[in-house]
Amino acid sequence: MLEAVLDVVFPQCCIACEAWLPSRPPGCFCRSCDERIVSVRPPFCPRCGRPYLHEWQGDHLCGGCLLRPPPFSMARSWACYPRSSEALHPLRQVIHRFKYSRQASLGQPLGQLLAQRCQRWFRPSSLDLIIPVPLHPRRLRWRGFNQSVLLGREAGRAWGIPLDPLVLTRKTETVPQSTLSLKDRQPNVRGAFSIAPGRTVENLRLLLVDDIYTSGATVNECARALLHRGAREVQVLTLARAVS
Ligand SMILES: [Zn+2]
């Protein structure tokens, strides 16, 4: 009875379309939104996690990783993130509300989904520390929170890995990557990250967390800075992977 009353007073809604969810726990997508979200699954590039369209292709390194191997050892994402043509895609809607309408409360359900759906790709016992991709202080002031910290915190809780949001810093304010073409993204973030004074990552196996993997430029640059300062390995976890 109490549950029925609570459902009326605080109805559980889909985090994307806000449809009423009579029989689902809070912080979920409704069935129809869930069905429209495509998980990233094999076949894909074993290094950067780029998914391939056809099953017959099998797992193989993509052209980008063959030509210029990324500094991280593995990147995985939960779901495919369609480019702008599908503005009403549930994952686009919810990430947009999370980041640009500054709804920090979405961090917990999205982080929990991320941890659940990506657990099979990682071995938590072989990771020492989670490092969220940092925001420039000015951007952090505007948003009020770092979305990668909220996502990484849930993954850390679920997998038993500590998180340190203060190790990596963003020393230059860059133009938002989402406003740039793919080829302009790497130069935009070059040299933008550094290790905070007094901190060390020496010999640590790190999991770098971000919201969206598009060109990989941001996580490449973060991984480079961490490895340059002695990290043993960097793996990457993102909520979404941009696909054409
Ligand atoms: Zn929905």
Ligand SMILES: [Zn+2]
């Ligand atoms: Zn690749």
